[in-house]
Amino acid sequence: MNALLETTALTRHFPLRLPGGLFGRPGLLRAVDGVSFALPAGKTLGLVGESGCGKSTTARLVLGLMAPTSGAVRFEGEPVPARRGPAWRALRRRMQMVYQDPMSALDRRLPVVTQVAEPLLVFGQGSAPERLERARDLMASVGLTPHLFERYPHELSGGQRQRVVLARALILQPSLLVCDEPISALDVSIQAQVINLLLDVQARFGVAFLFISHDLKVVRQVSDEVAVMYLGRIVEQGGPDDLFHRPAHPYTQALVSAIPSPWRRDGMRRIVLEGDPPSPTDVPDGCAFHPRCAQAMAVCRERRPELAQIGGGRRAACHLLTPVAADTTEATPC
Numbered sequence: 482m483n484a485l486l487e488t489t490a491l492t493r494h495f496p497l498r499l500p501g502g503l504f505g506r507p508g509l510l511r512a513v514d515g516v517s518f519a520l521p522a523g524k525t526l527g528l529v530g531e532s533g534c535g536k537s538t539t540a541r542l543v544l545g546l547m548a549p550t551s552g553a554v555r556f557e558g559e560p561v562p563a564r565r566g567p568a569w570r571a572l573r574r575r576m577q578m579v580y581q582d583p584m585s586a587l588d589r590r591l592p593v594v595t596q597v598a599e600p601l602l603v604f605g606q607g608s609a610p611e612r613l614e615r616a617r618d619l620m621a622s623v624g625l626t627p628h629l630f631e632r633y634p635h636e637l638s639g640g641q642r643q644r645v646v647l648a649r650a651l652i653l654q655p656s657l658l659v660c661d662e663p664i665s666a667l668d669v670s671i672q673a674q675v676i677n678l679l680l681d682v683q684a685r686f687g688v689a690f691l692f693i694s695h696d697l698k699v700v701r702q703v704s705d706e707v708a709v710m711y712l713g714r715i716v717e718q719g720g721p722d723d724l725f726h727r728p729a730h731p732y733t734q735a736l737v738s739a740i741p742s743p744w745r746r747d748g749m750r751r752i753v754l755e756g757d758p759p760s761p762t763d764v765p766d767g768c769a770f771h772p773r774c775a776q777a778m779a780v781c782r783e784r785r786p787e788l789a790q791i792g793g794g795r796r797a798a799c800h801l802l803t804p805v806a807a808d809t810t811e812a813t814p815c
C-alpha cells in the first residue's frame with residue numbers, strides 16, 4: 482500500500498498522579514490508545530470526536546513532536562525519527578502544521594512577508610531577493626494583496642493571518658499539512674473562505690491533509706475519509722457521504738444526529754448521549770462507549786470490540802455490527 486502517512490497501533494499514555502492518599506496514587510491517562518490509519522498522498526483524512534478524545538495528541542505524534550508510548554508512524558515510507566535530530570528537521574520540511582490560533586503561530590515583531598520567507602532561510606534555499614519573491618508569489622496565490630505583505634500580524638484580520646500561516650506552511654512544498662482546528666478561531670463569514678482556500682491549495686499543490694475539526698459539516702466537505710475517535714481510539718472510519726448518511730456506530734449516530742438538517746438522516750432524531758464522557762484516566766472495561774450507549778449488551782461491558790471491516794470500505798468497533806473480514810488490524814487507506 483502506498484500511503485503517504487501511516488500509523489500502526491499508535492499509542493500515547495501519560496503517567497500521572499490521581500487524587501487519593503497523601504501524595505496521590507499513580508495513574509495512567511490513555512490519550513491515544515491504538516490508532517491505525519493510512520493517508521494517501523494528496524488526500525484528506527478528517528479526524529472528529531469530542532474534546533479530549535486524543536485528536537491533537539494524534540497530530541503531535543504524527544509530526545514527531547511527541548514520542549509514542551508504543552506503535553509507529555511512517556511518513557513517505559520511513560519511520561518518523563526522534564524529535565529535534567537532523568533527520569527529523571529534514572522530514573519536517575515535508576510535514577507542516579496549521580494551528581487554530583494564527584496569532585500564536587506568528588511573530589508580532591516581524592512583517593508577515595519576512596515570516597513567510599523565513600523557512601527558506603532556515604533551510605538555506607535561494608538568495609534573500611529570491612526568498613522574498615517566492616514568499617510574495619505564494620502570498621498572492623493564497624489571496625493576500627501586496628499592500629498587506631509588509632504589515633505586522635496585529636495589523637491583519639484573523640482570516641488574513643490564517644492565510645499568512647498557510648503560505649508559511651506551504652513555502653517548503655510539504656506533502657502533508659496537519660490542520661488542527663484551522664478555522665475554529667475565525668469568524669463564521671471567513672471560515673468558508675479559508676475552507677475554499679484549503680481545497681484550492683490541495684488541488685494546486687497536491688498536498689495531503691490530516692484535518693481535525695469539531696465542525697462535522699466542514700469535515701464532511703473537505704474529507705476523502707473520516708475517522709471518528711472516542712477516548713483515544715478510532716470507533717468508526719469511512720467515506721464522508723456514507724458515514725454521515727448511514728452512521729453505523731452508536732457514537733457516530735449520536736454525533737451525526739446533532740448536526741442540523743439537511744445532514745441528518747431522514748427520520749433520525751437527535752440522540753442525546755447519557756452521562757459525561759468517561760475520563761481517559763478511567764476508561765471503562767469492554768467497549769469504552771458502553772456506559773453511554775442505549776443499545777449496550779452484556780458483551781459490551783465485558784469485551785472490547787476491535788475495529789473491523791463492516792462492508793462498503795467502512796471500519797467500525799462495535800459488537801452490534803458484524804465484521805465482514807477476518808483481519809481487524811490493517812489500516813484502511815482513504
Ligand SMILES: Nc1ncnc2c1ncn2[C@@H]1O[C@H](COP(=O)(O)OP(=O)(O)OP(=O)(O)O)[C@@H](O)[C@H]1O
Nearest residue numbers: 495510511512531532533534535536537538539761
Ligand atoms: N502533555 C500531556 N500530559 C498529560 N495529559 C495530556 C497531555 N496532552 C494531552 N493530555 C490529555 O490527553 C487527552 C487528549 O488530549 P488532546 O489534546 O489530544 O484532545 P483533543 O481531542 O485534541 O481535544 P480538543 O478537541 O479539546 O482539542 C486529554 O485528556 C488531555 O488532557
Ligand SMILES: [Mg+2]
Nearest residue numbers: 536537538661
Ligand atoms: Mg485538540
